[in-house]
Amino acid sequence: MSQLKRATFAGGCFWCMVKPFDQWDGVHSVVSGYTGGHVDQPTYEQVKQGTTGHYEAVEITYDPNKMAYETILELYWQQVDPTDPDGQFHDRGPQYRTAIFYHDDEQKQLAEQSKQQLEASGKFNAPIVTEVLPAATFYPAEEYHQDYYRKNPNEYKEDREKSGRDEFIDQHWS
Template structure:
């Protein structure tokens, strides 16, 4: 990843981080996607601690992107397309607060953008149920263990990945083909 002054970050939780990481890695303008943990009370939590549900963390991805190539709102539009923002503390078979839907904003502009998009989606009736995505400040991001990074790329045949990630990639291609890396 090249560190340019224009690089920005978005931190998003939408269930299992493997399922969110894979689509974002395919977007043009995205420089890196790091799986990790945010929103909890324990410093430097381990995967096992987060999975216990006792640390308060969510599994997240931290997306570093070039805002000249892809905007924060566009990243959020992808985010709201590839996961279900209407299920409280759940995505598919994954249940617990660590799988909640959340936008961890880095500044007031990100907060305002996220809140406005949620209002627009609700007003448009984009989902049958109310959006339960939390919008909260990013206080700390902890990088997940190395074996979680680029998990789908390294393990596409792994049963969980093979079932849950391809439909998200299909949604990405159907809705954002022009935004994909070449």
């Protein structure tokens, strides 16, 4: 059995960041949670206030022999508006900013390289503001947030529709 690795991304509401990664061969789990802040064991109620420094994020455990980190990065960019410094779509505040959290030097290099390639592509008219940061302690979110798209399919679909995320993805990545 190969050694599993972790990839951690912030891309706005973590409910919308699970499904795009969860259904790929080689991905063992996608956990919604909080990272990057200054409060130990934060709760959703604390994080949503925007004062803990935490990002809503997902931690992906994957088999690098089945899915390359570069592929995960490509999927990540296609889920977010990397030019928005104040949140994502209808979710506003520092807890909804975008970031790639690297777990080793190779991930850091690949993340920075993919960001530079996206900047150079001319796909966006504004600068790419997504930060590449060292991974910090990841705190899994409360159980009711895990696999939200499966547990609450109607609410998940409604939230995505009104957020503007899907429209943005279609406009920039289709």
